[in-house]
Amino acid sequence: MTILAANVLGQAVLALGLAALAVFFFLRRNENGKDHLPLPPGPRGLPLLGNLPFLEPNLHHYFAGLAKSYGPVFRLRLGCKPVTVVSSPSAAREVFKDQDVPFANHDVPAAIRFHRGTSPDIFWSPYGPTWRMLRKIAASHVLNAGSIEAAAPFRRREVRLVVAAVWEMAVAGKAMDLRDTLFQMALNTTTKMLWGERVNVEEGKEFQRAIREVIDHVIKPNVADFYPVLAPLDPQGLGRRYKRINEWIDGYLNRIVQSRIKEMADKEVKKKAKDPLETLLKHMQAGDPQLSSFRVADLRNLFAVVLEVYNGKIFQEEGLIELIGGTIEGNSLGIIGASTDSNTTTIEWVMAELLYEPDRMRKAQQELDTVVGKDRVVEESDIPQLRYLGAVLKETLRLHSPSPLLVPRRTSSNCTAGGFSIPAGTAVIINAWAIHRDPSRWEDPEEFKPERFLPEGREQCEFLGGNEFGYLPFGAGRRACPGMALAERLMLFSLASLLHSFEWLLPEGAHLELADTFGIALRKTEPLVVVPKARLGKPELYA
């Protein structure tokens, strides 16, 4: 009896043990992701700190170096935060196409989570109904082809102001740093397009200061990002500061929205809305079901995001920049001169590359002389014929993407990439900088060769690589940048006007360097200082 009981007990213990083992392996399998795939390899970190102490200032270079040792999908731990870095076109395809939905959340920094908790915006909303509604509204009422077209006169006016400002420098024979002028142009073009007004000088200064503070605060290393358990306490007060600054921006936009609501009530409103602000208000007032859950606060958020994205690219890399020693320099003109704007940075890179290779500068100018001639100024309608310039821009965005690590994503469920499992809740960084230099995808990847985008026999300059995820300056998948068409239009128009109107030289004895510094936007380490020289005979073409 005792022997029998012992046997039964032994069998029960064995069965329980086996069951426990099965549960253990089942749970591990779920934790590790699908199909028993291993976690990606990666460098060992320190207890508690993980890999934080080993990060280097130029994160895009540092990650590219790690990819050489650990492969195109590797894993890090920053404090408590698991991070996976993806550096090949095929793994990027898995993220942006094959498993687009579980990778479709942006990884929201703690300071923004603290502030935006109840008031989501398109950029930080998790993938779901609210994001879908905001994205649809942005695509159909703000960044749609009609609004972009309707804003052509504003772009023309702002670009002509830039040309006039450069002309003054040319007449005075002075060297200039283009950043400030271009930044102002981008800001005013955006606000004119959204609500029909330039940023006035007084409010503009406040506005610039506020956005600059937003940037400073979002990029500050925030312990709450690396130890999420601390996030609700906002230990460094960054969330609270960020909230206060945003209240100012919110107030600014609120005044604009409220004054338009009043104007629409007082005056007879024309059938055709004059800008996206009026379009949206009209739709809201008319009870458009697409906007049924859209509130004035959402409208302000939408505009704030468009402005912030356009002018600050504030949304990257979650506080890593200062932590690892990078700095965001400002100058006397505040945010306008903060040089963080993707648009400004890209134009500056184009000019630097063309100054470095004067033959290519001449080729772009010859194309302009053929298409436009020298008796009139460039118009937006000339752009489709400027194939070479289009290729120059695309090649510049390949080598100098303003967002070298795009905007980190966060997995909403267990996923896979490159044959590894990526558990739910992992931050996923796509190293576009490395992908744009992948030798298996790009011939002579380090060389500036616009011709690669001009295949023989094709009418239009091509975005080669888009489908195979080797070319990602605007991200990809359902969260890809909805401002791409607008950004391209403005960049090409301003570039064409600057190259058509002026010869560009380096100041006597200046040395041109093409080194980049990782920051809010990937920018030249040294600002580009150039000497413009008028190239059109008629002074009235500079007015």
Ligand code: HEM
């Ligand atoms: C050179 C200029 C620009 C570059 C390089 C750029 C790049 C990017 C990138 C890399 C993303 C993240 C994409 C992803 O997660 O896959 C993004 C998102 C976004 N961009 Fe842009 N962008 C530019 C200009 C603009 C402009 C002009 C606007 C609007 C006026 C804009 C609006 C947005 C918005 C709203 C998002 C968030 C989309 C979402 O989460 O669904 N961008 N951009």
